[in-house]
Amino acid sequence: MVHYKLYYFPSRSVAEPIRQMFAYAGVEYEDVRIPKEEWLTVWKNKMSFDQVPVLEVDGKQLPQSLAIGRFVAKQHGFYGKTPFEAAWIDALADQFKDYWVALAPWFYVHMGYAQGDEEAAREKCAGPARDMLFPHLKKLLSESKSGFLVGDQVSWIDFMIQEHVTVLEEEFPGYLKDYPEVFEHAAKIRALPPIKAWIERRPVSRG
Structure with a gap:
């Protein structure tokens, strides 16, 4: 089974459509909500492109909300029929x-x-x-x-x-x-x- 970890701040914004796809598909994932006060000192240099959201897929990072959205949509049936x-x-x-x-x-x-x-x-x-x-x-x-x-x-x-x-x-x-x-x-x-x-x-x- 694929292990997903989604990194974002404690807000909805661009991460929320990804969370909703996981919810609709019944897919388990870790919803990692980074406290904003920890972003610069703890998290930023650990994230691809120094930004979030980042989706970690079996330990490999994928940045950019549109790229993540397309990836999850393709994996779980949210990318149309044709x-x-x-x-x-x-x-x-x-x-x-x-x-x-x-x-x-x-x-x-x-x-x-x-x-x-x-x-x-x-x-x-x-x-x-x-x-x-x-x-x-x-x-x-x-x-x-x-x-x-x-x-x-x-x-x-x-x-x-x-x-x-x-x-x-x-x-x-x-x-x-x-x-x-x-x-x-x-x-x-x-x-x-x-x-x-x-x-x-x-x-x-x-x-």
Whole structure:
């Protein structure tokens, strides 16, 4: 049996879709939550690329959240049923990455991870970032017969988008008010029995 260890901070963020895939698949793993005060002195130089998340697979480290997401999705059946569906999942993940680069200056100031004028960052980032992703998600979900973003079964990108939408609503209420489809989608994913059970038992943490 493969031994997994997932290293991240005591928060959800980019590690949470990986945790949700493990929960849905019923896969055991070590959920290593690194205290932030220990990061620089104890952990940073032990991690590939000096960052987390890192997934350790039988003692070998894999960095970068998108690479980890793709790996776990391929291993446990969250990568679509066809090569074309897999490519669409990749396309959405890449679009999400572009969106996140645009949103991050505002998000990091709001969360206290960076210094700056939050209102100025919001004015600069909020609208352009949102327009890069959510109109496209709205269209995909409006056309979906299954309620999932790609194909007729839950995939890695569903977990990623659900978690992010949940965090946005917690931190920026009203930011996605014109996109009810993404809230319906998020509720659908959270209601999947293994995910519902995971949410009920996971440590309480900010997004």
